[in-house]
Amino acid sequence: MAVTTSGSAVPMPAKRRGAQLAMLAFAVAIVMGAYASVGLAVDGRIPAGMLTYGLGLGGLVLAAYLVLAKFAPWADPLILPLVTLVNGIGLVMIYRIETGGSKLASASTQLLWTGVGIVMFSVTLIVLRDHRALQRMTYTAGFAGLLLLISPLIPGLGQTLNGARIWISLGFANLQPSEFAKLALVVFFAGYLVAKRDVLALAGRRLLFIDLPRARDLGPVLITWAVSLGVLVLQRDLGSSLLLFGTFIAMLYIATQRTSWVLIGILLFVGGAMLAGLLFDHVAARFEVYLNPEDPELFYKFGGSAQLMEGLFAMGTGGVLGTGLGQGHPQLIPLSFSDFIFAATGEELGLTGLMALLLVYALIVERGLRTSLAARDPFSKLLAGGLSFILAWQVFIIVGGVTNLIPLTGLVTPFMSQGGSALLANWILIALLVRMSDSARRPPPQAIQDEGMTQVFQR
Amino acid sequence: MNGPLKRASIACLLMFGLLMVNINYLQAVRADQLREDPRNNRNFYARYEVERGRITAGNEVLAESVEKPDSDFRFQRKYPHGPLYAHITGFFSPESESAIERSRDSLLDGSDPSLLVRRSIDLFTNKATKGANVDLTIVPKAQEAGYEALRRSGKRGAVVAIAPKTGAILTMVSVPTYDPNELSGTNKGDVFGRYAELDKNKNKPLINRVIDRTYPPGSTFKALTMAAYLEEDSSRGPSTMVEAPQLLDLPNTSADLPNYGGSACGAGRVTLQFALERSCNTPFGAMGMELGYDKMLEHAKKFGIGGEPLEIPMGVAGSGIGPKEDAAALAQASIGQRSNQMTPLQMAMIAAGIANDGKVMKPYLINKIADAEGGEVETAKPEELTTAISPETADKLQQMMVSVVNNGTATAARIPGVEVGGKTGTAETAEGQAPHAWFISFADVQDPEVAVAVLVESGSAGTDASGGHTAAPIAKAVMEAVLDR
Numbered sequence: 001m002a003v004t005t006s007g008s009a010v011p012m013p014a015k016r017r018g019a020q021l022a023m024l025a026f027a028v029a030i031v032m033g034a035y036a037s038v039g040l041a042v043d044g045r046i047p048a049g050m051l052t053y054g055l056g057l058g059g060l061v062l063a064a065y066l067v068l069a070k071f072a073p074w075a076d077p078l079i080l081p082l083v084t085l086v087n088g089i090g091l092v093m094i095y096r097i098e099t100g101g102s103k104l105a106s107a108s109t110q111l112l113w114t115g116v117g118i119v120m121f122s123v124t125l126i127v128l129r130d131h132r133a134l135q136r137m138t139y140t141a142g143f144a145g146l147l148l149l150i151s152p153l154i155p156g157l158g159q160t161l162n163g164a165r166i167w168i169s170l171g172f173a174n175l176q177p178s179e180f181a182k183l184a185l186v187v188f189f190a191g192y193l194v195a196k197r198d199v200l201a202l203a204g205r206r207l208l209f210i211d212l213p214r215a216r217d218l219g220p221v222l223i224t225w226a227v228s229l230g231v232l233v234l235q236r237d238l239g240s241s242l243l244l245f246g247t248f249i250a251m252l253y254i255a256t257q258r259t260s261w262v263l264i265g266i267l268l269f270v271g272g273a274m275l276a277g278l279l280f281d282h283v284a285a286r287f288e289v290y291l292n293p294e295d296p297e298l299f300y301k302f303g304g305s306a307q308l309m310e311g312l313f314a315m316g317t318g319g320v321l322g323t324g325l326g327q328g329h330p331q332l333i334p335l336s337f338s339d340f341i342f343a344a345t346g347e348e349l350g351l352t353g354l355m356a357l358l359l360v361y362a363l364i365v366e367r368g369l370r371t372s373l374a375a376r377d378p379f380s381k382l383l384a385g386g387l388s389f390i391l392a393w394q395v396f397i398i399v400g401g402v403t404n405l406i407p408l409t410g411l412v413t414p415f416m417s418q419g420g421s422a423l424l425a426n427w428i429l430i431a432l433l434v435r436m437s438d439s440a441r442r443p444p445p446q447a448i449q450d451e452g453m454t455q456v457f458q459r
Numbered sequence: 460m461n462g463p464l465k466r467a468s469i470a471c472l473l474m475f476g477l478l479m480v481n482i483n484y485l486q487a488v489r490a491d492q493l494r495e496d497p498r499n500n501r502n503f504y505a506r507y508e509v510e511r512g513r514i515t516a517g518n519e520v521l522a523e524s525v526e527k528p529d530s531d532f533r534f535q536r537k538y539p540h541g542p543l544y545a546h547i548t549g550f551f552s553p554e555s556e557s558a559i560e561r562s563r564d565s566l567l568d569g570s571d572p573s574l575l576v577r578r579s580i581d582l583f584t585n586k587a588t589k590g591a592n593v594d595l596t597i598v599p600k601a602q603e604a605g606y607e608a609l610r611r612s613g614k615r616g617a618v619v620a621i622a623p624k625t626g627a628i629l630t631m632v633s634v635p636t637y638d639p640n641e642l643s644g645t646n647k648g649d650v651f652g653r654y655a656e657l658d659k660n661k662n663k664p665l666i667n668r669v670i671d672r673t674y675p676p677g678s679t680f681k682a683l684t685m686a687a688y689l690e691e692d693s694s695r696g697p698s699t700m701v702e703a704p705q706l707l708d709l710p711n712t713s714a715d716l717p718n719y720g721g722s723a724c725g726a727g728r729v730t731l732q733f734a735l736e737r738s739c740n741t742p743f744g745a746m747g748m749e750l751g752y753d754k755m756l757e758h759a760k761k762f763g764i765g766g767e768p769l770e771i772p773m774g775v776a777g778s779g780i781g782p783k784e785d786a787a788a789l790a791q792a793s794i795g796q797r798s799n800q801m802t803p804l805q806m807a808m809i810a811a812g813i814a815n816d817g818k819v820m821k822p823y824l825i826n827k828i829a830d831a832e833g834g835e836v837e838t839a840k841p842e843e844l845t846t847a848i849s850p851e852t853a854d855k856l857q858q859m860m861v862s863v864v865n866n867g868t869a870t871a872a873r874i875p876g877v878e879v880g881g882k883t884g885t886a887e888t889a890e891g892q893a894p895h896a897w898f899i900s901f902a903d904v905q906d907p908e909v910a911v912a913v914l915v916e917s918g919s920a921g922t923d924a925s926g927g928h929t930a931a932p933i934a935k936a937v938m939e940a941v942l943d944r
Contacts, residue, residue, distance in 0.1 A: 250470070254463045299498060309498065315485050316493020317501045329501050351486035355479060362475040369468045373461055381460050385467060392471040396478060405481045 016077040017069055023081035024065055028058045031088030034325055038096045041326025053095070056111055057088055060118045067122040071129070072438035076371060079437065082364045083415060083430050087114055087423075089357065090416030093345050097330045097337045105337035105418060113420035117427035124431035131435045135379045138191025145184030146227070148177040153234055166237045178231075178240045179412065179425035182247075183432075186390055189248055190383040192220070193255035197378075201256040213260055221264065224248045229272045236282060239411035242397055245269055247390045254385050255378075290407035307334045311343030311402045315354075322350025338417040339410050343402050358399070361414075364430075365392040371437040376444075384436045387429050503553055507532035507645060512567045512590030512831070514548050514559055516597035522548045522560070522639075524590075536643040542636040543606055546667035547597060547824065550642035552650050558667070559593060559824065562772040566591040566828055566836065573837075577830045589831035596627035596826045596839070601909075601940035605632040608933040609915070616915040616930075617668035617803040620937050623811035623907040625841035626820030628771065628804075630911070630937050633668040635660075670775040673800035674914060677886030678738045678926065679897045680795030682860065683809055685735055687758035688746045689852045697732035697859050707741040709787035716744045716790050719885065732859050736867030738883060740794050747793025752783045755793065761847040762809050763819050764801070771804075771824050778805040795886060803912045806899050808844075811910035813856050814880065814901035817848040857904050869898065871931040874939060878904040881934070883926030893917040898930035902938045909941040 032054040039047030061084045068075055091114065095107035128134075134141065151168050152158035159167035159174055167174045193200070200217050224245060232241035249265030252258075276283045289298055289305040293312070298304040310333045318328065328347035330336040336344040346354045368388030375381045394414055401408035412422040485493070493499065511534065514522040521544045524534040536551040538544065549558025556564055565571035569578065569590040581588045598620075605618035609632055620630035641653045657665050666672060689695050703724040706715040717740065718724050724739035734742040747755055759780050760766060769775040781788070781798025791797035804822060812819035821844040828837040848856070860880030864872050869881040884897030896918035901910040913930040 250467055254460060254467055257460075257463045309496075312485060313493050313496060313499035313501065315482070316490045316496075317499065319486055319490045319494070329504055332500055346482065346486065351482060354482050354486070358475055358479055358482070362472070365471050365475075366468070369464065369471065372464055373468075378460055381464065385460075385464050389467060389471065392474055396474040399478050400474075400481070403478070403481050403485055405477060 015073055017073070020077035020081060021065060023077070024061050024084060025058075027081045027085040027088060028054065028061065030085060031057060031092060034089065034092040035095065037324070038092060038099065038326040041324060042096075042099050047095075053091070053107075053111060057084075057091070057114070060115050064118045064122055067125055068434060071125045072434055074438045074441040074443075075434045076367045076437040076441065079364060079367050079430060079434055082360050082367070083427075086357070086360055086364075086415040087117075089345070090341065090413075092325070093330075093341055093348075093416065094337050094418050096326055096348070097341075097344060099326070100329075100331045102331060102337060109420075110418050110423075113423045116420065117423040120424050121427040121431040121434075124428050125435060128431075128435055131383065131432060131439065132377070132379060134187050134383070135191050135194070138188055138195070141184045142188030142192065145181045145188055148181035148184060149227070149231060149240075151177045166235050166240065176412075176419065176421035178235075178237065179421040182240075182243065182390060183387075183425055183429055185244060186247060186251070186386040187383065189251045190379055190386055193251055194379045194382055196220070197255040200252065200261070201258055213256075213258060213264075218264075221248075221252070221261070221268070225265075225268045225272065228269075229276065232272075232276055232283070233280065236280075238283065238286065238407075238409035239397055239401075242269070242409055243390065243394055243411060246393050246397075247386060250389045250393070251382060251386045255382055286407045286409065290404065293404055307340070308402070308404060308408055310334060311340045312404060314343045314347035315403070318347040318350045320351045322346070322348050322353055324348060338412065338419060339398065340402055341413050341416045341418075342399050345416075358395075361392070361395050365389075365395075367437070368433045371433060371440050374440040375436060376440065380436050380440065384433060384440075387433055391426075391429065497554070503647075504531065506551075506553065506568075507534050509568050510534055510587065510589045510831075511536065511551070512569070512592040514567075514593045514595065516544070516595040516602075517599045519599040521595070521597075522551075530645075532645045535645065538639045538643070541638045541640060543602065544597070545636045545639045546633045546669070547595065547631050548639060550639040552642050552654065553645060553647045558773055559595070562770075563591075563593050563825070563828065567593060569831075571836075574830055577832070577834065591828050591830045591836050593825060594827040594829070595824055596622075596629060597631065597824070598629045598941055600943075601630045601937050602632065604936040604940035605630045605933060606634070608936040609634050609913075612915055612918065612929060612933065614915045614918050614929075615662060615668070616913070616918065616933075618911070618913050618933055618937060619669045619803050619807045620909050620911045620941060621804075621807050621811050621820075621822050623815035623901060623910045624820065625839075626811070626822045626844070627826070627839070627841070628822055628824045629909060629941055631667070631669050631824070633666065635662050635664040637664045667773070668914065668916075669803045670771065670773060671802075673776055673778055673802050673805075674895055674897075674916075675797075675799055675886040675888065676795040676801040676806055677884035677895065677897050678740075678795055679806055679809075679882050679884030679899045679912075680793070680799060680801070681735060681738065681743045681884075682813065682856065682882045682899065683759060683762060684743050684746055684750075684755070684793045685731065685859070686762075686813065686848050686852060686856055687750055687755060688731075689855055690758065690848045691750060691754065693849075693851065695731065696855055697862075698730045700728055700730055701734060701742045702745060703727055703729045703734060703739050703742045705741070707744045707790065709744075709790055710748075711785055712787045714787065716740055716787075716794075732862055735859050735882070736863050738868055743794050744790035747789050748786050750793075752789050755780060755789065756783075758847075761819075761845050762805075762812055763844050763847075764805060766845070769804075769822065771822050773824075775804055776802050778802050795884060803914045806897070806914075807910055807912035809847075810881075810899040810901045810912060811907075812845075812847040813853055813860065814904070814907035814910050815853075816850040817846055817853040819844045819847050857901075860901075861904055864900070869900070869927040869931050871927050872898065872900055872935045872938075874902060874935060874942070877902050877938075877942060879935075879938065880904055881931065883931065885926050888917075896926045896929040898926050898934050900931070900934045900938065902942060909938050911937050913937075 035050045036046045094105050094110045098105040098107050157168045159169050228241045228245035252261045293305040293308050325348050330344040333340045365388050372381050372384035398411040398413050400406040414426050511524040525537050527535045549560040551560050567590040569588045618632040644650050705723050765779045778801040780792050792799045821842040863869050864879045864881045868883040872881050879902040881900030886895040896915040898913045911934040913934045915929045918929040
């Protein structure tokens with residue numbers, strides 16, 4: 001794959017494959033050390049399964065690395081090791097919570113799903129040689145996204161778990177389709193906005209310092225708003241609702257550069273949420289808990305603030321350095337293996353561990369956004385930007401929720417929470433980012449055929 | 460599109476920044492508050508994570524932490540002697556602790572700053588930190604003797620013995636008592652239920668009667684009145700004659716102060732020694748009035764009454780002779796009635812002060828605290844609390860109190876071959892309730908090793924001798940146990 005760079009004034013990005021491999025090994029080593037640490041703390045022995053887990057994870061990411069080296073050689077070298085690290089820490093935490101006596105946590109299932117996720121990552125890289133193919137599937141993706149989103153409502157298919165109707169039963173496994181819907185909808189938003197962005201950017205009336213868009217262009221915003229509220233109301237899934245609408249607004253802003261869209265979006269969402277709060281008890285209850293989590297009455301109420309407070313108690317007890325892996329009490333935190341895995345991690349790894357973890361997430365997002373900036377066509381820019389943003393936004397919503405920065409809305413902590421659907425969807429998301437970073441960093445070919453620039457928008 | 464993308468990137472950065480600021484706030488600023496929240500069950504588990512130090516006395520283990528395999532809680536607190544030492548060790552319940560368990564909690568659980576070096580060594584040698592061990596001044600044999608003797612009386616009461624020369628507390632019995640094992644379990648429901656039951660019990664078994672509440676000291680207080688009277692004029696002695704009418708006229712009142720049961724005291728004019736032996740009320744009432752309230756208060760203070768609150772290390776309820784009122788009140792206070800209120804410990808301190816040639820030592824319970832490896836953390840240093848009376852006065856008073864035991868109301872406290880000094884007491888309480896029986900004593904006069912105060916609630920059957928009848932044998936049992944060790 002030697003590339004001649006003669007005649008180019010711009011320094012070519014290096015592939016840095018050696019560095020990537022070293023970082024992968026480092027990530028796997030950290031994870032194995034964490035496994036050993038849990039075992040030593042819990043029963044004074046290095047856990048018997050450590051080698052299996054370590055070699056399993058190591059083998060899987062090595063395979064992923066080889067696929068990446070072959071099919072996306074110019075890809076950003078940082079993304080895969082960072083994701084491996086977060087995924088690995090998530091595995092260790094679930095293993096730790098399982099040894100703590102939780103009957104719902106299962107580290108081996110999670111390792112299996114990690115394996116499937118990495119296979120999906122590889123398959124995506126192998127099959128999708130050019131991500132711009134996705135642009136041709138804009139409306140297909142939109143339709144698929146909507147279908148996935150409403151699938152839990154289909155009688156006989158949908159399942160209600162923990163009060164939210166966001167699951168579908170496939171017989172052998174329960175799937176959370178909103179995680180895949182998230183991907184399909186970002187693809188749809190990217191394709192749609194690239195096509196319509198000039199129209200949406202047209203200024204209508206001017207109010208104070210803000211150029212309002214034309215009234216008739218509000219259509220798509222209102223539709224997305226309605227869909228988001230529908231998710232909130234019909235599936236009682238506050239998190240996904242906020243996630244989708246927020247991402248749409250962010251992508252709309254990136255595409256049109258119009259601050260007014262952001263303001264309109266925020267107003268619409270706040271209005272919708274307030275309306276929902278007035279109409280639905282569970283929304284109002286969440287808000288009440290957010291404002292007064294320490295209120296004893298709310299604490300002892302069923303479905304009150306106890307869950308949130310247990311998470312905060314865990315983090316407070318962890319303090320700056322944490323109790324150490326295997327030495328906390330994650331069994332005291334409800335849903336410590338899923339929604340509250342961040343709080344459980346905070347107890348055992350402390351502020352230090354959480355800062356590092358947030359930095360790793362921030363770095364993944366940063367590499368994604370960098371890809372977006374470096375991308376050469378609007379669709380790639382918007383897709384990479386949207387995928388990076390949705391990742392950051394999801395971390396913000398769930399971590400902000402469990403730390404009482406914003407009202408708590410259930411969402412998966414990407415790559416950490418137990419759950420196959422989320423892992424699969426997020427590994428595919430990473431595959432898309434890797435694919436796009438490969439094409440963004442690849443030295444430009446001699447002949448350029450840019451469909452994105454020549455596509456005519458349809459009206 | 461790069462402009463808005465950069466702004467979106469800044470938005471992402473801000474989101475992560477906010478999350479980071481927030482977790483710093485939670486885990487650094489608010490951490491202590493969250494950690495210590497009573498609803499945070501981690502504190503509950505943490506209580507049982509550490510091997511808490513032992514509490515010992517002599518060769519006996521009074522409290523220890525025993526490993527509990529296959530349980531959510533690593534260690535369980537055990538009190539091998541059950542109710543015997545309950546008020547001394549206290550209990551270790553899921554959310555609180557009492558007595559020594561409470562006052563030396565941070566040493567027992569190993570978190571005290573003075574154990575920092577030990578903890579650091581443990582950290583590097585990878586040993587689990589253990590709490591420090593607390594050794595008490597209690598003499599197990601005397602404690603058992605006092606407990607058994609008081610329990611046999613079937614009454615509520617208190618027994619306390621101190622070493623006059625050091626202030627070390629040798630015995631501290633309060634009856635009724637409770638089993639600290641029942642309050643130290645890990646099942647909150649059981650423990651709190653049992654606690655509420657004990658707390659509601661009208662006999663108040665949770666109270667340590669030696670230090671937690673005060674009683675009118677009755678005639679035992681005459682020892683102090685006598686001390687004050689002798690100290691004021693060094694020419695007075697056991698044979699000094701005083702008036703001892705059948706009724707003492709109390710000025711400005713229609714009431715008179717009688718002797719116990721209205722009986723006569725000798726021939727109306729008696730020696731001080733006789734007055735003390737027979738425990739006549741009228742001469743002591745007169746002595747108090749002659750001294751005046753201020754003098755009485757001054758001498759009471761010299762025995763530690765009404766001074767700085769004592770900590771042994773548990774806090775001791777304050778004793779006092781009552782506010783300044785009229786002469787009638789003073790006369791009654793001088794014989795240990797009216798508003799005169801003393802803890803049994805304070806009465807033992809009076810006996811000990813007299814026995815120790817006038818020097819009152821500060822009472823204490825903790826002999827030594829050593830870390831898990833035996834390194835010394837804290838050792839008791841006997842401290843003089845006050846000088847109550849001169850050695851000469853002390854000598855006169857000792858002789859008179861020995862005479863009380865040999866010839867007076869306290870013959871039940873005689874120990875063959877040992878010179879015992881003592882004073883009985885009967886304290887009237889509420890109307891219709893039997894009076895409290897008291898006895899204070901010390902032995903041996905030449906080399907005082909023990910001073911005792913015994914209180915038996917409603918233990919008097921009706922005669923002044925009943926203090927000597929009910930309470931003195933209990934004191935005798937304790938003194939024998941101490942002297943014989």
